[in-house]
Amino acid sequence: MTLNQLRAFLAAYSCRSFSAAAKDLGISQASTSELISRLEQELGAPLFARTSKGLSPAPAAEELHAHALDCVNSARRGAEAVQALQTLNGGVSTFGVLRYAANYDLADLVVQFHRQHPEVRVRMIGLNSHVVAASVAGGEIECGMVVLPVDSDGLEIRPLARDEVRFISSTRPAGAGPVSIQELAASKLVLYDAHAGWKDPTRRQLRDRADLAGFSIEGEMEVEHAETAYSLVAAGAGDSFMASGILASMRHEDNVRSFPFAEPLYDTIALVQRKHGYISPATHRFSVFAERAIAAQGGLTSLV
Template sequence: MSSCVHSRTRNSHKHWTTFRGPNHFHRRYPKVKVRLVGLNSLAVAESVLSGEIEAGLIVLPVAEAGLQVRPLFRDEVFYVSATRSPTRGPVTIEELTESKLVLYDAFAGWQDPTRRQVLERARLKGLKIDPAIEVEHVDTALGLAATGAVDTFVPQATTKAPGFPKNLRAVPFAEPLYDTIALIQREGAYLSPATRKMAQTAARTLLARVTPEQDVQRSLPS
């Protein structure tokens, strides 16, 4: 039995909520095990490397050794706050390190791709980031930020999704920060026909919802 996994990452999970392919796909390939899960990108990459799953949808960067990586699109990350006015301009890394933050993906911690990027920027300036609160889910972080007690940062897709708190304002970073969404498989591994078809469907679904400037690779999995 083949196994195909696409991770519903926090950057693209709102896109995936409208993806109705699994039902149709399962009827067409009843012997293929399909799993749509919400693991962090780090865990998905490890599962692909171990051979537990054939393919996955992740956020870069992750350790790419042993992986075939196909970038699809990028999504800008924004600082979100109920109290900081956008009229103050973009958020610098210095301001971020001084802010009271709630960060999500607590299990992955600083191995999370987005958090790693932010941490590296802070370290280059000799600064550190010490969140006041860490939670697992982005919706929990947004709920806490909406109280005005803490701020956070999320991808643009999240700020445009239904349910995003109306009192939160999104501000870009002074040095723009991006998540890159990619499809991965184990290097040299053969994708089963069903998994390849699923990957193509997923890529088309996601790319149909991004702007041309977000699209970093037009080609679909072969």
Template sequence: MAQLDLAGGTATFGLLRNADYYLRTNLAQRFRTRYPDVRIRLVGQNSAETAQAVASGTVEDGLVTLPVPDEDLDIVPPARDELLYVTADAARALTSPTIDDFCSVPLVLYDAHYATTDPARRQLNERAQLAGRRIEPVIEVEYLSSALALVSEGFGDSVMCRAATLSDAMPANLRAVPFAEPLYDTLALVRRRGQILSPATREMARMAWDSLVEHQSGPHGTAEITASTGQLRRFLAG
């Protein structure tokens, strides 16, 4: 897609907390270098919070993981990455765990503040409910890196996206394996339903897409691209 000549305005864009694992670039730096006269507002910690900000109109567009409440959103899912079970116990890593197995071991989970709304936690909780089980972590923290440090010390097991296994956040003694019934982080670009994006935000979203595709096509890409450039073009054009 052709780049624009932007002489002003503000790009407002929300990002999921783990965006760096998928973009592998400093999006603000890349955008500001290309468009030095445009202000940038990048917000977001958890995808649920980012989606809410987009739906309310305080942020124009964002990159999140699904599921999120979508009544007020237009969505295009450009990629998905597998969620893996992670443990320091070699025996527990020999087979792919079922949700029953997962609920039966000590768990260290992150996104404590968003325990009921975080997309990955929602998927796990719904799957456990269908199996007649409950997920009751022994430790909850806010950040993946904190959770993995505790898993590394043997305090419990956790989950992580496949992309994070190739990052510096992954302790050397941990093993990550797929679930018996695969789970995925589905990445999605979201905007308020029917809203026309400003030129600056539209360009920020395009650059995020380009960074995502560029990284996934390289040797360290782990996500499957699920949307076409045509779908993105239609989404950005409104």
């Protein structure tokens, strides 16, 4: 079985005619018929029946079609990927990043990428992870970096690193020790990412823990930005929780202290792409840049 045989089969399946398939392939009708005949011999089953309206796919053709398409597309993408190792002379990279990309020094990715590949256009979209994951699954974004958990239907997920999530407070005593889920539920909480709400991955983890323990978590105040939540904690308006990478990027206030959770909690940073989805050479290269940037973060625990 060869790629040329599969290409001839796909063309005939699509055109329902050997002559039209040959025209699409740029070869003779005899060559097209011969390629398909050899494929039928290889499979031991007929692929088409001739009718007054043209070619009619046999059951074997219906079974083969999806696999042939995957095979031919994979070969094409492999060739593109190898060519991309040499140079990227154009195209568009569409990549989603977690909303707090700047806190993990990811904001400079576009500048670094553009220096090496000035002819490639980049669309780097920063949204809450659950939106990035949904956009990748829906085909709006080719690839993205998210914090887990996200809805994984239709996605391939590759964990890269994890970052400890810590409780922050300006009123809790410095020596109070780790924070239990019961104490968290009883706290006056300032929550950020108000638009994403409880779809936010960090919030989801904590709510799941609280549900298992028989508690509920509610926010006294909800704001959109982590910086605003941190300022409110510093002002004594309430307590919050943040990943260490985000916390480290804040302008430090002496009265704000951070504490681990009694059962350690982590944000897992991962790359996501659609299952069997196409990743352009430009986006593939951009994802390599993003992965390297995460690997260079000193405060994260690598998972690769």
